[in-house]
Amino acid sequence: MKFVDEATIEVIAGKGGNGAASFRREKFIPKGGPDGGDGGRGGSVYAIADRNINTLIDYRYARLHRGKNGENGRGSDQYGAAAPDITLRVPVGTTILDAETGELLFDLDRHNEKVTLAAGGAGGLGNLHFKSSTNRAPKQFTPGQDGEQRKLRLELKVLADVGLLGLPNAGKSTLISKVSNARPKIADYPFTTLHPNLGVVRTSPSRSFVIADIPGLIEGASEGAGLGHLFLRHLTRTRVLLHLVDVSSPDPDTDAIEQAAKDARAIVEELRLYDNDLYEKPRWLVLNKLDMVDDPEAAQERLCRALDWTGPVFSVSALTGDGTQQLIWRLQDWLDAESRKAHVEQDKADGSYVAEDPRFDETRSDTTGPDNT
Template structure:
């Protein structure tokens, strides 16, 4: 299936049915009262986040979505039927914006979330509602309201805990295929990744995280060069950026340290040019293809010395798996700590946070600590 992460659609709510002015007409009842019913409500256009949908391709070609109109009212106190609603299923992570103003309307960030894109119009009132002690035979009725109409721009931002970035052919696809269940296209030429690939990295039976592999960035990506700029928005939802750096070089005249520094500077500049928020996001370095370097540890130490880098720097080989287990384990621990801090902050904001009992931690520590050798305990 082709991956589509942008689409523009138009949604129109159904028009409400008209109310009717009618009077009761039965044998032996010469002066029956008003019995005109109301018109039915117009149908609504809903959007529902569905984790089973992965792309916006359905909305690339079907751009107009119009709900059914409500039925008109009838005599004999009969109300018109409501118009049928339309439900549009969209991937989790879809943002919905007004195409004319650019205003963010909805952010579908969890499965099952439901929002109304265009409300149907209210049905008109029949003359049944206008009768009173001084108006025994009302002849007025109101028309149904028009449904809301909007032109919307849909953008899909994949939901992942970790986003991979780097220059083309840095080894991102090889890395994600090694540590997760994703099976991206891998080849020895650049731009083999044409759309984001998601993989689940399972570190234990109860712990896992989602990692996203994006097309490689090149210099000028923030201004539209290459393919990666089309997908930079997907990095905005990640908690951590993992920057894969290719430290191998086949040219003997090129210093691998200088080449790695140049790669890091290019990606850093493009992130800052695209978004200040993206440039400030936590980013770890993974020096890849160490199996092709004569002295990988000295290269790593030289990079640490020359880089003003406060985040962790790892040396790995995505092809052989060297260093990937330690990297994945540390990412899982960092994500677990971030989730704990976020939950604590949310509970404090809601006023439901309870400070942990230090006595419990002491008891726990005593339980986990084995007794000294030679004791009977």
């Protein structure tokens, strides 16, 4: 299936039915009085997040979604029937914005989360509502209200714990295929990744996380160069970024470390220009293609010094798998610790926090490997 992560649609809710002006007319019952019923409500348009859907492709071709009108009221106290509602199923992680103003309206990040895109119009009142002691034969009724109408832009932001970042051909697709169940296209030329790939990394039977690979960035991406800028939004939901840097160089006349440092600085600058929140997100440095480097430790030391890097750094070979297990173990421990901190903060905010016994750590028995920095 083709991956589509944005679409523009128009939603029009149904109009409410008109109220009726009617009078009861039966033999032997003179002056029966008003009996006009209300109109039915117009059909609303809803959106619901569905984890079984992973693309917005349906909304590239079905752009108009119109609810039906409610039925008009009738005599004999008969109310018009409400029109059926329309429910649009979208992937979990879809954001819904006003297409004209760009205002964020909804962010559907949970399965079965449901929101109203356009409310159906209320039905009009029949004349039976206007009867009073001074108005025994009212002829008044009200028309049904128009339904809401909106033009919306749907954008999908994939939900992942870890995001891969780097130049084209830095080895991101190879790494995600090595550590997860994802099977992206891999080739020895740039821009083989044309859309985001998600993979589940399972470190034990009860512990796992989701990793995302997006098309490689190039200098000028924040201004529209290349493909990566189209998918940078997918990294905004991640909790940590892995910045992959190719420390090998096929050109013997080029200093591989100097070139790697230059490339790394360019990617970081593109992040800053695109979104400061994304720029401030936790980021780990991953030196890739160790199998093509004579002295990996010296290469790591030189690159960290060139970048003034003081954060977590790992050296791996995505092709052979060297160093990848230590990386995913460390990621899992970090993600678990962040989740625990978030839960504690939420419990404190709710007033339900209870300090845990420090002798008990439910994740300790699942730890399958050592830390590595």
